[in-house]
Amino acid sequence: MAAYWLIKSEPNVYSIADLQRDRTTIWDGVRNYQARNFLRAMAVGDRAFFYHSNAKPPGIAGLAQICRTGLTDPSQFDPTSPYFDPKSPPNQPRWQTVEIEFLEQFGQLIPIDRLKQTFSADDLLILRTGNRLSVTPIEPAIGDRLLTLCRNPD
DNA sequence: GCCAACGTTGGC
DNA sequence: GCCAACGTTGGC
Numbered sequence: 001m002a003a004y005w006l007i008k009s010e011p012n013v014y015s016i017a018d019l020q021r022d023r024t025t026i027w028d029g030v031r032n033y034q035a036r037n038f039l040r041a042m043a044v045g046d047r048a049f050f051y052h053s054n055a056k057p058p059g060i061a062g063l064a065q066i067c068r069t070g071l072t073d074p075s076q077f078d079p080t081s082p083y084f085d086p087k088s089p090p091n092q093p094r095w096q097t098v099e100i101e102f103l104e105q106f107g108q109l110i111p112i113d114r115l116k117q118t119f120s121a122d123d124l125l126i127l128r129t130g131n132r133l134s135v136t137p138i139e140p141a142i143g144d145r146l147l148t149l150c151r152n153p154d
Numbered sequence: 155g156c157c158a159a160c161g162t163t164g165g166c
Numbered sequence: 167g168c169c170a171a172c173g174t175t176g177g178c
Contacts (some may be wrong), residue, residue: 010176032161036172112177130159132175 005038005048007064008134016050016062016105024067024101028075029083031095035135042066042098043129047104049138049146051116051126059111066142068099100126118149126131 007027009015019025030036036050042048042062046066052058073095075083111128121127124146138146 006177023172058177128159130157131175132160134175 002045002047003043004138004140004146005042005046006136006138007014007048007123008053008126010054011052011061012054013052013146014050016102019050019062019064019100019102020105022102023108024099026071026074026099027097029153030050030073030097030134031085032132032134033065035133036095038135038137039097040070041137042069042070044069045062047103047148048100049143051128057111059109059115060106060146061109062105063103063147063150064100065103067101068128069085070099071097071099073097090123108153110153112152114149119146121134 014025023136030039033043037087039045043065043139048064048066049060050062050064073083074086075081076088076093077090077096078084079086115124116127119127119142121129123142124138125131125133
């Protein structure tokens with residue numbers, strides 16, 4: 001049973017257009033244990049809403065699919081990476097992640113205001129004020145409704 | 155630029 | 167283990 005997730009990215013760092021261009025990417029740089037645990041729980045075939053944070057306006061831009069799981073995030077061992085973690089033991093890496101592939105970019109971005117009109121903070125954890133988790137789960141029924149909204153916003 | 159809401163760090 | 171200080175995220 002494929003699950004839904006929501007992943008956040010600042011579009012000036014990595015956008016849905018970048019994912020479309022690359023087709024796939026390793027979702028590196030997550031350095032929060034709760035978010036990492038969600039990454040560990042992902043399965044191939046799960047779908048992730050791609051949210052643009054720190055954008056004007058912020059909102060859901062597209063959809064991706066998990067295509068590989070259980071990867072060791074290579075950036076934790078790269079001293080030149082902003083995500084370098086010198087405390088991560090090489091024989092027991094702290095940070096795992098997944099590879100995602102582009103599925104679609106929605107015809108228009110679904111701004112956070114629209115999400116708040118349709119869903120509660122219990123439905124979508126990103127709507128909770130002060131929430132900083134970059135990876136969050138979405139219940140199947142909510143995900144179905146959200147996908148319908150994203151594809152038919154008008 | 156402001157600030158709420160965390161997570162992390164480090165002294166004790 | 168406690169907790170104050172600090173840093174970060176991210177909407178507004």
